[in-house]
Amino acid sequence: MKQTVQNIKFCPPPTDNERSFFVDHVRIPPNEQITFHQHEALEISYIIVGSGNRVIGNTMEPFSHGEVVFIPSNVPHCWSFDDFDTWPDGTIENITIFFSPQLLENAYLNFPELRSCILKIQQIRDAVVIAESTITKVQVLMKAMMAETEIEKFSTLLRIFSLISSEQQKNVVGRPVAEDRNTKRIQRAYSFVINNFQKEITLNEVAQHVGMDKSSFCTFFKKMTGKTFFTFLTEYRVESCGQMLKKTSLSVSEICNATGFNDVPYFNRVFRKIKQVTPTQFREGKSVKSTVNLL
Structure with missing residues (x-):
């Protein structure tokens, strides 16, 4: 944990x-x-x-x-x-x-x-x-x-x-970030993802963790990052999957379940959309590096 x-x-x-x-x-x-x-x-x-x-x-x-x-x-x-x-x-x-x-x-x-x-x-x-x-x-x-x-x-x-x-x-x-209320909130949201991405996450849970209601949090997160919370969460999970594909011998289905996707066909579609290659191709070295800017 x-x-x-x-x-x-x-x-x-x-x-x-x-x-x-x-x-x-x-x-x-x-x-x-x-x-x-x-x-x-x-x-x-x-x-x-x-x-x-x-x-x-x-x-x-x-x-x-x-x-x-x-x-x-x-x-x-x-x-x-x-x-x-x-x-x-x-x-x-x-x-x-x-x-x-x-x-x-x-x-x-x-x-x-x-x-x-x-x-x-x-x-x-x-x-x-x-x-x-x-x-x-x-x-x-x-x-x-x-x-x-x-x-x-x-x-x-x-x-x-x-x-x-x-x-x-x-x-x-x-790069350095300004230490204001919004910065602290977005960092709390990100810390929640780090600690909980392997299980199902609801908007209510993360909004409560940040100290906002669900509607306000959705608007806030999109304004701060340029993407919805679930888009961000999915990208983070895909990055974690990429690490596991490279560094473990776990099967694609095992990695899918270990990173919060729980649906192999859906995981394959999402992974290919983000990485432009399948999980198996990624494991073989056909990778596309991605970086997530938080602010």
Whole structure:
């Protein structure tokens, strides 16, 4: 059972007065991953084992193991991990580097050699996934930090900064969102989908969760996302089906039932309409990537 996200949590990173950055390496069950949150620290997150769907700012996308994402200050985010893509002991694994804006500012002011690199990092306002041209190097460096001293880690962090700042094009995977009443409501609706998409969902249930009546919620959701709630729900279920088709040996009918469709012919029609291929063709590699913008 995945955790319920009631709201965006302002979560201070695990740093202290003696450190300007912190490296967190965890192996935990999928449902213990922190829920939707944001913090002042900048973050570099490397998924070693695990897959599912992530929300960063205004964007929901599927993710797979191996990706490295850079997240600027105060961009809300969470990773919702699949239960079927884990180590044999049922855990997922990731490494996250947290560092303060002051680290960048101090480096820029005190080390002329770093100014060009640091300025480029400071100018990144959106969450970005590290490009294929540099991702392997970043992965190796982040893993190496696990056996390094604090001074060695700092040197490695500067090398990672250099790699990120050298990328010419940034693949944006999430943008900041305004923190107002409507934003909080749409995030509550989205969290409800994450936690309940595998079963039947009624408009009354999700409207009540958001704190609105059914009619007002339908109008609100369409205005905020450009699509009806059930269109959004169906697209989310299809994305989850795609992940299961790629990463498990479950049959199409088993995946259909596990993601809330419960009707194989209907599921096949909907999947083909959204992905332009059948579930079987998708499993064979004929896929079409899709991204759901929340706001």
